[in-house]
Amino acid sequence: MTTSQQAPRAETSAPSTPQTPPAPAPLKVAVVLGSNREGRFGPVIAEWLLAEIAERPELSADLVDVAAADLPTSLPQRPSPRINAELAKVSPLLADADAFVVLTPEYNHSFPAALKNLIDWHYGEWHAKPVGFVSYGGISGGLRAVEHLRQVLAELHAVTVRDTVSFANAGSRFDDQGRLLDPSPSVAAAKGMLDQLTWWALTLREGRHKRPYRT
Numbered sequence: 008m009t010t011s012q013q014a015p016r017a018e019t020s021a022p023s024t025p026q027t028p029p030a031p032a033p034l035k036v037a038v039v040l041g042s043n044r045e046g047r048f049g050p051v052i053a054e055w056l057l058a059e060i061a062e063r064p065e066l067s068a069d070l071v072d073v074a075a076a077d078l079p080t081s082l083p084q085r086p087s088p089r090i091n092a093e094l095a096k097v098s099p100l101l102a103d104a105d106a107f108v109v110l111t112p113e114y115n116h117s118f119p120a121a122l123k124n125l126i127d128w129h130y131g132e133w134h135a136k137p138v139g140f141v142s143y144g145g146i147s148g149g150l151r152a153v154e155h156l157r158q159v160l161a162e163l164h165a166v167t168v169r170d171t172v173s174f175a176n177a178g179s180r181f182d183d184q185g186r187l188l189d190p191s192p193s194v195a196a197a198k199g200m201l202d203q204l205t206w207w208a209l210t211l212r213e214g215r216h217k218r219p220y221r222t
Contacts, residue, residue, distance in 0.1 A: 113144035137207035
C-alpha cells in the first residue's frame with residue numbers, strides 16, 4: 008500500500024501596509040536683520056516677522072543680526088582669530104540655512120553698508136538658496152534697497168523670490184508695543200512671500216542633496 012505525499016502548503020503573508028513617508032524636516036530660515044544704525048527700527052519689524060514665521064510648522068527661524076558681529080570691511084585673506092570669533096556668531100547660521108529673509112531699511116536709495124559687508128564676507132553659504140525680502144523706509148518702503156539686493160544676490164547664485172513685504176513710513180505703522188495698527192495687508196503679503204520662499208526652499212534643498220551645486 009502506498010501513500011501519496013501532500014504538496015507543501017505555500018506560506019501566505021499578510022498584505023503589507025503602505026508606509027507613510029516621513030514628513031520633511033522643517034526648513035531653516037535665516038532672518039537677516041540688515042541695519043546696525045543706532046536707534047534702528049528693524050528689531051520691531053523683525054519681532055513681527057519671526058512671529059509670522061513661527062505660525063508655520065514647516066519653517067524654523069534664526070535671527071542673524073548684522074549688529075551682532077563686528078566684521079571689518081578690509082576682507083583679509085587670512086582672518087585673524089578675533090575676526091574668526093566674530094564670524095562664528097553668524098556664519099554657521101547662514102551655512103545651515105535652507106532659505107533667507109533679508110530685512111532691510113533703505114538708506115540713500117539703497118541698502119546699508121553693514122548688510123553689504125555681511126554678504127561680502129560669505130560666498131558658498133548663499134549658493135542655490137532662496138531669499139525673500141522685508142523692507143522698510145519712507146514713502147518708497149525700502150523697495151529701491153530690495154532691487155539693489157536682487158542684483159547682488161544673483162551674483163552669489165541665490166534665487167530671490169518675487170513677492171516682498173514693504174513698510175512705507177514704518178514708524179507710523181506700529182504702536183508703542185510693536186504691534187501693527189492694521190495687520191491684514193502685511194500679514195497677507197508675508198503669507199505670499201513665505202509661500203514662495205517655502206516652495207523654492209524645498210525644491211532647492213532636494214536639488215542640492217541630489218546634485219551638489221557647482222559654480
